[in-house]
Amino acid sequence: MIELDKVAVSFGDRTLFSDVSLILPPGSFHFLTGPSGSGKTTLIRLCSMEMQPNSGQVQLLGKTVSGLSQNNVSAMRQRLGVVHQDSRFIDHLSVAENVALPAAVTGKTGRHTEYQLEELLAWVGLAGQAKNLPPELSGGERQRAALARAVMLSPDVLLADEPTGNVDWDMSIHILELLIELNKLGKTVLCATHDLNLIRQAKSRVSAKVLRLHGGAIEIAGAGL
Amino acid sequence: MNLRSFLSRDATLNRVVPPSGFTAILTLVSSGVMAFLAVFTLALAMAAGDLASNWEAELAGTATVRITASDDVLEAETEAVLTALSQTPGVVSSRRLDLSEQLELLAPWFGTGLPLDELRLPVLIDIMETAEGPDRTGLEQRLAAEAPGAVYESHGRWRAPLVEAAGRLRTLGYFALFLIAVVTGVMITLAASTSLAANAQVVDVLRLVGAKNGWITGAFVLRFTVRAILGAFIGTLVGIVAVALMPGGIETGILSGLGFQGAEWIWPVLVPIIAGGTAAGATFLSAGRTLRSAL
Known part of the structure; x- marks a missing residue:
C-alpha cells in the first residue's frame, strides 16, 4: 500500500533522512512518532505526494510516485485522505462545502454522496455547523472537519499529521476513535503524533504499530513505549 | 438540512474562487472601460463606413458640366x-x-x-x-x-480620396478594436495570475482533495469570464447611452452618422460576449501556465 525505499530528504545542508525504508501493508494502523523536527510531517508529506525525496523511491497504491504527472498525482490523491495539523480549508466556503470538496472535484454529486455527506457530518459531530465558515470553528472542530473531508471519497489510505495537536484530551480521544473506526473498515492509517498517551490509549483498542523517527532513521518502537 | 446545494459540481465550481478582492475589481473595471471604448470605436468605425458608402452612392453616376x-x-x-x-x-x-x-x-x-x-x-x-x-x-x-467654355467634371477626382480616407478611418477603427481586445486580454491575464497567486491556499486545498488542473482552471475561468461579461455589459450599456446622447444634425458632420442602425446593433451586443471569450481564453492560458509551473 505504502512503501518507502531508501528515501533521503535534505533541506540545504541539513539532512533529515538519509536512508529510510518502510512498508505499510493494506489495512494496517501505524503511529509515527519522534521528537520535534525529526521529520514526521515530512514523511507524511512524502506519502501524500506533496513533496518528492532527494533520492530513493516512494510507492503508493502500487505506483511509483516520482515522475507522475500532476493529473496522475491528483487521481492518486482521490484515493488518499490527508489530515494536516493546520487543517487547511477554503475559508469562504461553508464547512459542508469544504467537506464535500473531494466529491465535487471528482463529479460525484449523486444522492448517495449527499447521504454520505450528511452521515459524515453527523459522524464527526458537525451536523449543526454545516453552514458555518471554517474560521468560526474551534481547533477540535476544524480537525474533525478535516477528517470528514479526508474520508469523503472513502479512500484506501488515511494520512493524519498531528490530528490531535490543537485539541484537549477528550477531543483527542474522540478523534482517535474515529481513526480506529476507519481502520476497522479496512483503511490503512498512518498517524503522526508526539502524544505518547494517545498511542498508549490506542494500543489497548487496536493492533497498531509504532514507528519512531530518530536521528534520520526509522525504527519500530518496543513495548517500553 | 438540504445538502444538495453543497454537492453541486457547478455550484462549487462557481464559488471556489473568492468572489471579491482586488482582482475582481480589476477585471470588472478593465472590461467595463474597454467595452465602453469598444462601443465608441465601433460607432466611429461604422459612421466612417456609412459615410464612405453614402459618398460613394451619392456621387457615383453623377457629373457636372461647368460653363464659363x-x-x-x-x-x-x-x-x-x-x-x-x-x-x-x-x-x-x-x-x-x-x-x-x-x-x-x-x-x-x-x-x-x-x-x-x-x-x-x-x-x-x-x-x-x-x-x-x-x-x-x-x-x-x-x-x-x-x-x-464648358468643362466636364466627373467628381471622381475628389470623390476617390474622400472615400479612401473614410475607408482608412474605418480600418483604423477595426484595428483599435483589435488593440482593445488585446489590452483586455492582457489585463485579465494579469488579474488571473494575481488571483492565482493570492489564492495559493485555495489551490493547495483543491490539490490536496484531488482536483485536477483542468478543474482548478475551470473554476478560475468561470469566475473571470462572469466578471468580464458583467463589466463589459455595464460598459457597453454606458457606451450605447453615451453614443445616443451625441449631438446629431447636418452641422455635426461625421457625428451625424454616429450610432447603430438595424443590423449594426449586433456589434455592440457582441461586445460583452467577445469580452467573455477573451477573458476565458486569457484566464485559461494564465491558469494553465501557472498551475503547470507550480507542481
Whole structure:
C-alpha cells in the first residue's frame, strides 16, 4: 500500500533522512512518532505526494510516485485522505462545502454522496455547523472537519499529521476513535503524533504499530513505549 | 438540512474562487472601460463606413458640366451643352441648376443671403449617368467644339480620396478594436495570475482533495469570464447611452452618422460576449501556465 525505499530528504545542508525504508501493508494502523523536527510531517508529506525525496523511491497504491504527472498525482490523491495539523480549508466556503470538496472535484454529486455527506457530518459531530465558515470553528472542530473531508471519497489510505495537536484530551480521544473506526473498515492509517498517551490509549483498542523517527532513521518502537 | 446545494459540481465550481478582492475589481473595471471604448470605436468605425458608402452612392453616376463664358454666348453655349448631353449615350438626364440651388451649394462657405445676381457665376449642369457612363473623351471633344467654355467634371477626382480616407478611418477603427481586445486580454491575464497567486491556499486545498488542473482552471475561468461579461455589459450599456446622447444634425458632420442602425446593433451586443471569450481564453492560458509551473 505504502512503501518507502531508501528515501533521503535534505533541506540545504541539513539532512533529515538519509536512508529510510518502510512498508505499510493494506489495512494496517501505524503511529509515527519522534521528537520535534525529526521529520514526521515530512514523511507524511512524502506519502501524500506533496513533496518528492532527494533520492530513493516512494510507492503508493502500487505506483511509483516520482515522475507522475500532476493529473496522475491528483487521481492518486482521490484515493488518499490527508489530515494536516493546520487543517487547511477554503475559508469562504461553508464547512459542508469544504467537506464535500473531494466529491465535487471528482463529479460525484449523486444522492448517495449527499447521504454520505450528511452521515459524515453527523459522524464527526458537525451536523449543526454545516453552514458555518471554517474560521468560526474551534481547533477540535476544524480537525474533525478535516477528517470528514479526508474520508469523503472513502479512500484506501488515511494520512493524519498531528490530528490531535490543537485539541484537549477528550477531543483527542474522540478523534482517535474515529481513526480506529476507519481502520476497522479496512483503511490503512498512518498517524503522526508526539502524544505518547494517545498511542498508549490506542494500543489497548487496536493492533497498531509504532514507528519512531530518530536521528534520520526509522525504527519500530518496543513495548517500553 | 438540504445538502444538495453543497454537492453541486457547478455550484462549487462557481464559488471556489473568492468572489471579491482586488482582482475582481480589476477585471470588472478593465472590461467595463474597454467595452465602453469598444462601443465608441465601433460607432466611429461604422459612421466612417456609412459615410464612405453614402459618398460613394451619392456621387457615383453623377457629373457636372461647368460653363464659363461671356454673357453674350453663355445662354447659347448652355443650350448647346444640354443638346449635346441629351444625344450622348450613357447620360440618363441633365438639367441646369437654378439660382436657388446654386445658393444652397455656396451657403456652407459664404452663408445665406448671398447677392448672387451681383456675382459672376458659371452655369452648372447636373448630369445623371448610367452605370457605364458616357464616353468621356468623345463628350469632352464635342463640348470643346460646341461650347468652348464648358468643362466636364466627373467628381471622381475628389470623390476617390474622400472615400479612401473614410475607408482608412474605418480600418483604423477595426484595428483599435483589435488593440482593445488585446489590452483586455492582457489585463485579465494579469488579474488571473494575481488571483492565482493570492489564492495559493485555495489551490493547495483543491490539490490536496484531488482536483485536477483542468478543474482548478475551470473554476478560475468561470469566475473571470462572469466578471468580464458583467463589466463589459455595464460598459457597453454606458457606451450605447453615451453614443445616443451625441449631438446629431447636418452641422455635426461625421457625428451625424454616429450610432447603430438595424443590423449594426449586433456589434455592440457582441461586445460583452467577445469580452467573455477573451477573458476565458486569457484566464485559461494564465491558469494553465501557472498551475503547470507550480507542481
